[in-house]
Amino acid sequence: MTIPRATPGPNSYTTLAAGPDFRHEISIKRSRFITVLRRVGDEPSARELLAGLRREFYDARHHCSAFVIGADRAVQRSNDDGEPSGTAGTPMLDALLKREARPAASPTAPAADLSDVCAVVVRYFGGILLGAGGLVRAYSESVSTAVDLAPLVRRxxxxxxxxxxxxxxxxxxxxxxxxxxxxxxxxxxxxxxxxxxxxxxxxxxxxxxxxxxxxxxxxxxxxxxxxxxxxxxxxxxxx
CATH class of the missing domain: 3.30.70.240 (Alpha-Beta Plaits)
Structure with missing residues (x-):
């Protein structure tokens, strides 16, 4: 049997398990942060999630988003959706990119390789301003906590x-x-x-x-x- 050589590039990465969207909510100073994670294979799928959540949570003040796609994580996007620049989308994307896993082949060598994931954080403002630093921490924590709790697999x-x-x-x-x-x-x-x-x-x-x-x-x-x-x-x- 002749076996073709492996295709160059990454041969594994971490992603969400196939299934329904994963949701997790936290409350910070009366503001609600609802994080929704979906496994996506392309940009239109990520934008479809955002559009659907805008319809579902039509009365929320912000629908901030971030996604990373591809085995090499070549596609990376984020959006603050009205929050002060750099306080929502960027920390959300960082939370996705920096999430470390321990591949089965090398359990002692953590790798930041999460991909094919879109995160949307819906915020209902609670009346108390969080400030730029507070917003960065809130959006980062929202996504990091959701990813830690979500079912993940190796691909x-x-x-x-x-x-x-x-x-x-x-x-x-x-x-x-x-x-x-x-x-x-x-x-x-x-x-x-x-x-x-x-x-x-x-x-x-x-x-x-x-x-x-x-x-x-x-x-x-x-x-x-x-x-x-x-x-x-x-x-x-x-x-």
């Missing part, structure tokens, strides 16, 4: 494979592969076989070990078929 660029197995054998073999630590990516079905999907690092040693493990589990009857490369959420959290 890794992995090699995809398929294993064609008769329907009656698929459940057992899939469970064996899952128990062995492989990331399962879903199955496809035809009239005869189940195509079990799995993913692993683009590393010749890792792939060779998977080939050997599959041969052992199936008495040599089944083999891996390469199915490309893609970004895959891996099950461990990024805490």
């Amino acid at each position: 890794e660029r992995l090699k995809l494979f398929r294993v064609a197995v008769p329907h009656g054998e698929a459940g057992r073999l899939e469970n064996e592969l899952r128990s062995a630590g492989y990331v399962m990516t879903g199955n496809e079905y035809d009239a005869v076989d189940t195509q079990i999907g799995l993913a692993m690092a683009d590393d010749e040693t890792v792939i060779a070990a998977a080939v050997a493990r599959l041969a052992s589990l199936s008495a040599g009857r089944h083999t891996l078929s390469a199915a490309g490369t893609d970004w895959v959420d891996t099950p461990q959290t990024a805490r």
